[in-house]
Amino acid sequence: xxxxxxxxxxxxxxxxxxxxxxxxxxxxxxxxxxxxxxxxxxxxxxxxxxxxxxxxxxxxxxxxxxxxxxxxxxxxxxxxxxxxxxxxxxxxxxxxxxxxxxxxxxxxxxxxxxxxxxxxxxxxxxxxxxxxxxxxxxxxxxxxxxxxxxxxxxxxxxxxxxxxxxxxxxxxxxxxxxxxxxxxxxxxxxxxxxxxxxxxxxxx
Ligand code: IMP
Ligand code: MG
Numbered sequence: 001x002x003x004x005x006x007x008x009x010x011x012x013x014x015x016x017x018x019x020x021x022x023x024x025x026x027x028x029x030x031x032x033x034x035x036x037x038x039x040x041x042x043x044x045x046x047x048x049x050x051x052x053x054x055x056x057x058x059x060x061x062x063x064x065x066x067x068x069x070x071x072x073x074x075x076x077x078x079x080x081x082x083x084x085x086x087x088x089x090x091x092x093x094x095x096x097x098x099x100x101x102x103x104x105x106x107x108x109x110x111x112x113x114x115x116x117x118x119x120x121x122x123x124x125x126x127x128x129x130x131x132x133x134x135x136x137x138x139x140x141x142x143x144x145x146x147x148x149x150x151x152x153x154x155x156x157x158x159x160x161x162x163x164x165x166x167x168x169x170x171x172x173x174x175x176x177x178x179x180x181x182x183x184x185x186x187x188x189x190x191x192x193x194x195x196x197x198x199x200x201x202x203x204x
Pocket of ligand 1: 063066091099102121122123124125126127128129130174175176177181182183
């Protein structure tokens with residue numbers, strides 16, 4: 001009986017580094033933000049948001065799937081009256097590492113009329129995702145819309161990018177994985193944020 005698939009058959013081999021799902025994974029790339037720093041900074045963000053919304057009712061709109069882990073850590077101890085709603089947006093279908101433009105794949109369900117909304121995402125790159133969502137939420141009647149990201153990619157080429165009100169870390173313009181961020185759907189479960197050593201070839 002074969003209990004383990006040979007490493008060469010692992011789905012993770014396309015990155016050129018071993019990461020077998022049947023043994024302790026050896027994560028690819030180099031660490032950009034370590035788990036301890038993430039948890040410290042997420043706590044600071046949570047406190048800052050709590051202070052700003054202490055006397056208000058908050059509607060959090062989290063952008064799936066990347067914000068999943070950040071969202072859970074951010075709100076867990078945040079002493080604010082809040083509702084949480086979800087929207088799914090896809091910009092990097094499959095093995096792509098350049099954005100194809102944001103597309104809502106599952107809409108949110110909450111009534112946004114008159115609400116104070118905080119959109120939470122994992123990372124700001126071109127800003128297209130948050131721009132699109134901010135406009136849509138305002139159009140749906142929200143009274144106030146702010147945005148929060150764990151990571152913001154340094155992009156000198158984008159002078160018009162709207163910066164979020166709450167940012168965890170400025171990070172280099174590389175393709176990142178871990179703590180919710182994926183490549184081709186994988187690596188969201190890594191505890192640190194890591195940069196892929198080489199940009200894998202984009203496929204259609
Ligand atoms: P933007 O619309 O160009 O700002 O890209 C933001 C969205 O793209 C985020 O919600 C992420 O899901 C995804 N994204 C951007 N950069 C990365 C990355 O380096 N790794 C994984 N996902 C990314
Ligand atoms: Mg996303």
